[in-house]
Amino acid sequence: MEQTTFKVPKMYADHHVKAVRDALLGLDGVEEVMASSAFKIVQVSYDPDLTSPETIEEKLQAAGYGPGEDWEVASVPEGKEDRSPWFQLIGRVTETNKVDLEMSGEFRLY
Amino acid sequence: MSRYIATRGIRGANRIVKEAEDLFEKALAEHGPDTKVAFPNTGYYLPVILGITGTEVERLGDLKPVLEHARSLLHPVPEDRLWTPYLGEALDCGIATLLAEEVIMGIRFIYGEQPERLPGFRLAGGTFTSPDEAEEGGVEGRLNGPIDDIQLRSWGIQLVDGRMPGFAAIIGAAKSNEVAVKIVRELQMRNILVFLCGNVNGRSIIHQLTEEGVELGYDTYTVPFGTDTISAIYAAGFATRAALTFGGKKGGQTREIFLYNKFRVFAFGLALGEVDDLKYATAGGVISYGFPVIADTVIPEILPTGVTQYEHVISMPFDDIEGKDDLERATRLVQRCIEVRGVKVKIAEIPIPIPYGSAFEGERVKRADMRIEFGGKYSRAFEYLRMRDLDEVEDGKIEIVGPGFEDVEEGGYMDLGIVVEVAGRKMQEDFEPVLERQIHYFINGASGVQHIGQRDIAWIRVSKSAAEKGLTLRHFGDILYARFHSDFEAIVDKVQVTIYTDPEKMKEWLEVARAAYDVRNKRLVEMTDESVDAFYSCTLCQSFAPNHVCVVSPERLGLCGAYNWLDCKASHQINPTGPNQPVPKGEPLDSDKGYWQGPIDFVYEHSNHTVEKVSMYSIMEDPMTACGCFECIAMVIPEANGIMVVSREDPSMTPAGMTFSTLAGMAGGGLQTPGVMGVGKYYLASKKFIRPDGGFKRVVWMSSFLKESMAEELKAVAEREGDPDLIDRIADERNVTTVEELVAWLEEHDHPALKMPPIL
Numbered sequence: 001m002e003q004t005t006f007k008v009p010k011m012y013a014d015h016h017v018k019a020v021r022d023a024l025l026g027l028d029g030v031e032e033v034m035a036s037s038a039f040k041i042v043q044v045s046y047d048p049d050l051t052s053p054e055t056i057e058e059k060l061q062a063a064g065y066g067p068g069e070d071w072e073v074a075s076v077p078e079g080k081e082d083r084s085p086w087f088q089l090i091g092r093v094t095e096t097n098k099v100d101l102e103m104s105g106e107f108r109l110y
Numbered sequence: 111m112s113r114y115i116a117t118r119g120i121r122g123a124n125r126i127v128k129e130a131e132d133l134f135e136k137a138l139a140e141h142g143p144d145t146k147v148a149f150p151n152t153g154y155y156l157p158v159i160l161g162i163t164g165t166e167v168e169r170l171g172d173l174k175p176v177l178e179h180a181r182s183l184l185h186p187v188p189e190d191r192l193w194t195p196y197l198g199e200a201l202d203c204g205i206a207t208l209l210a211e212e213v214i215m216g217i218r219f220i221y222g223e224q225p226e227r228l229p230g231f232r233l234a235g236g237t238f239t240s241p242d243e244a245e246e247g248g249v250e251g252r253l254n255g256p257i258d259d260i261q262l263r264s265w266g267i268q269l270v271d272g273r274m275p276g277f278a279a280i281i282g283a284a285k286s287n288e289v290a291v292k293i294v295r296e297l298q299m300r301n302i303l304v305f306l307c308g309n310v311n312g313r314s315i316i317h318q319l320t321e322e323g324v325e326l327g328y329d330t331y332t333v334p335f336g337t338d339t340i341s342a343i344y345a346a347g348f349a350t351r352a353a354l355t356f357g358g359k360k361g362g363q364t365r366e367i368f369l370y371n372k373f374r375v376f377a378f379g380l381a382l383g384e385v386d387d388l389k390y391a392t393a394g395g396v397i398s399y400g401f402p403v404i405a406d407t408v409i410p411e412i413l414p415t416g417v418t419q420y421e422h423v424i425s426m427p428f429d430d431i432e433g434k435d436d437l438e439r440a441t442r443l444v445q446r447c448i449e450v451r452g453v454k455v456k457i458a459e460i461p462i463p464i465p466y467g468s469a470f471e472g473e474r475v476k477r478a479d480m481r482i483e484f485g486g487k488y489s490r491a492f493e494y495l496r497m498r499d500l501d502e503v504e505d506g507k508i509e510i511v512g513p514g515f516e517d518v519e520e521g522g523y524m525d526l527g528i529v530v531e532v533a534g535r536k537m538q539e540d541f542e543p544v545l546e547r548q549i550h551y552f553i554n555g556a557s558g559v560q561h562i563g564q565r566d567i568a569w570i571r572v573s574k575s576a577a578e579k580g581l582t583l584r585h586f587g588d589i590l591y592a593r594f595h596s597d598f599e600a601i602v603d604k605v606q607v608t609i610y611t612d613p614e615k616m617k618e619w620l621e622v623a624r625a626a627y628d629v630r631n632k633r634l635v636e637m638t639d640e641s642v643d644a645f646y647s648c649t650l651c652q653s654f655a656p657n658h659v660c661v662v663s664p665e666r667l668g669l670c671g672a673y674n675w676l677d678c679k680a681s682h683q684i685n686p687t688g689p690n691q692p693v694p695k696g697e698p699l700d701s702d703k704g705y706w707q708g709p710i711d712f713v714y715e716h717s718n719h720t721v722e723k724v725s726m727y728s729i730m731e732d733p734m735t736a737c738g739c740f741e742c743i744a745m746v747i748p749e750a751n752g753i754m755v756v757s758r759e760d761p762s763m764t765p766a767g768m769t770f771s772t773l774a775g776m777a778g779g780g781l782q783t784p785g786v787m788g789v790g791k792y793y794l795a796s797k798k799f800i801r802p803d804g805g806f807k808r809v810v811w812m813s814s815f816l817k818e819s820m821a822e823e824l825k826a827v828a829e830r831e832g833d834p835d836l837i838d839r840i841a842d843e844r845n846v847t848t849v850e851e852l853v854a855w856l857e858e859h860d861h862p863a864l865k866m867p868p869i870l
Binding site: 012013014015017018021033034035036037038039071072073074 | 312
């Protein structure tokens with residue numbers, strides 16, 4: 001029995017955990033799957049005579065959970081960019097005002 | 111606000127909205143924009159979307175603006191350089207998450223993926239009415255999915271009278287199966303409704319409880335939604351509908367709906383196991399409802415209050431909880447949840463060897479699991495409560511006259527008579543039947559004991575597991591003694607219980623009991639609205655429907671069916687400042703229509719001055735308002751010159767072109783709508799039923815459920831009305847579903863309503 005671990009950023013919630021487990025547990029030689037949506041990690045215990053990390057990775061990719069692949073989500077949603085009208089209208093800034101930071105001390109850091 | 115929580119919640123929200131958009135595009139391409147989208151048996155469309163945005167989603171295409179709105183609520187994932195507290199952004203993203211989750215669930219219904227399939231699973235009892243139920247031959251193999259309106263309304267009265275103090279949404283999986291069982295049992299014992307969803311590494315608390323043989327379903331207050339976090343949206347849907355159903359709120363009144371939940375719905379989330387981005391994002395959504403979230407793992411906490419009345423996010427790492435073992439730790443975890451949300455819990459200490467609580471009331475004991483039964487097909491059981499003088503009752507005395515069931519073969523039966531004698535300075539003979547009816551609920555609260563019926567048609571089953579844990583006949587006495595004292599302490603000072611199994615004594619007492627039942631029946635028949643000076647109010651539901659006041663008279667029971675005039679009178683004695691206050695009739699203005707100055711003044715004063723005038727009997731003129739817990743809705747069908755009566759158990763289409771759920775939106779929430787009225791089903795049998803509008807002969811259509819469940823009463827009404835065949839002339843959903851069909855049916859069956867003066 002051997003173990004291999006994959007980072008699966010797409011697996012951010014438990015319905016993806018189910019999908020990943022269903023995909024991998026259907027593979028010959030996969031004995032156990034530990035999938036964590038909190039850490040976005042999949043740990044697979046497998047029989048090296050029956051399967052390999054490459055086959056497991058292919059299976060993950062086929063199921064839409066290729067290791068290292070993430071959702072194509074814009075880091076800043078449309079209209080919410082800094083200095084966009086949205087922020088200007090309601091007077092919010094997303095950059096640290098150093099004066100504020102100094103005044104508030106460590107409390108604001110957490 | 112915790113940077114960590116905000117970051118992960120916002121990240122989760124961005125992803126789930128993207129996922130919902132992708133799924134929507136796929137469904138749109140495969141099914142088209144006109145495909146119907148609906149949760150089963152609800153008149154509230156997709157309820158969270160309706161509540162938050164006011165959008166009535168009926169077709170797939172309707173989801174597009176919802177997703178656009180969700181996207182507009184998203185915010186950038188905070189970066190390290192960003193120090194702002196993020197609360198507003200995190201809450202916005204939480205709402206976006208809920209909208210996206212409900213969109214996903216709506217689309218899953220299109221694909222037949224909801225309610226979720228779970229091979230081998232079987233729901234306990236319940237009123238689940240999935241479209242697939244018929245073809246699946248029952249509810250086997252599917253989880254519950256969203257709670258239907260019927261169940262929401264039937265729980266309404268328990269939610270408002272405190273029997274059901276709140277609900278808990280459990281997401282994930284417990285440390286072990288036994289911890290899962292313990293957590294749920296602790297919640298059940300406090301009568302807290304439990305919603306189950308989510309998983310950790312593929313394993314859900316639903317799996318854990320099922321493996322341990324815990325019955326899940328409406329009847330046991332434990333509702334399995336699904337094995338992922340997205341299905342937690344059904345809990346938010348339940349909360350939203352509580353505000354829409356009982357609070358009289360309308361779709362789109364987002365702020366009011368949230369405030370209603372914050373102050374009136376005692377709910378919390380309990381995250382078991384690791385917490386991922388979507389769980390944080392969903393928590394951000396439920397915090398807006400005022401519900402805190404407690405996790406049994408190490409996560410950052412949000413302790414200041416504000417959006418919720420209490421702390422928002424609490425971390426209580428399971429292994430760090432003080433306790434001698436995991437079971438004790440589970441108990442403490444539940445206690446902490448209850449403290450955090452401020453759920454008001456009242457538990458009676460019952461000295462019996464099995465768990466006890468209202469959550470066990472609906473449990474069924476199947477024949478295969480049965481140790482013994484009393485009553486039913488093969489034996490007889492009765493229960494009788496009578497009032498005695500104080501010196502005739504020995505408080506706490508429990509006596510068994512005859513053998514116990516220890517020597518009866520497994521699966522066998524025996525005769526049983528339960529005689530409860532009570533005494534108290536404020537006790538009155540009129541309260542005897544009120545208290546006697548409680549025996550049903552009290553006995554049923556024991557886990558593994560099933561009680562059906564009352565008086566001399568009682569039927570009790572004891573399960574093998576309850577008997578193995580040491581339950582004996584004496585414990586029935588213990589239960590009754592403890593509950594009568596705790597629930598009726600204001601009128602009951604002494605209680606003694608005698609249980610008869612001896613055939614001779616049993617026969618003797620059955621005769622005594624039957625004579626008493628007969629006297630009570632006659633007294634009830636003689637009691638009319640004219641024979642009393644005061645009616646009683648019921649404002650129990652004002653915690654949910656602030657503008658609604660029920661006026662209960664001897665001939666018009668409460669619309670929920672749970673309170674008649676005698677119940678209210680007893681309740682007033684028990685709690686003189688409580689929700690049941692005497693309403694002196696005062697000057698009669700038009701006693702035929704049911705106008706008395708007393709009830710009019712009382713209702714105006716106690717409905718926040720919103721209901722200016724109320725008639726006790728008319729459906730057309732100033733009808734009584736309703737909260738949302740009504741058993742039936744009566745509605746005028748002008749084309750048929752009569753009214754239809756639809757029961758909440760009936761999910762079918764009515765001749766009004768609406769189902770019960772849709773009609774309920776017009777009848778509930780304390781609104782006065784002439785032509786529509788929420789009523790208790792036994793009001794149909796009253797001589798005063800819509801008397802000024804023509805009485806029972808106006809009924810042209812009624813749910814077959816009512817015809818069957820009230821066959822005897824309706825037969826008597828038909829005879830009283832001088833038309834013994836009247837019930838057969840009334841259409842039901844089996845033969846009529848449209849107005850045209852109804853009119854044809856009435857003509858064919860020569861219904862008297864057609865010859866009556868116009869109802870409008």
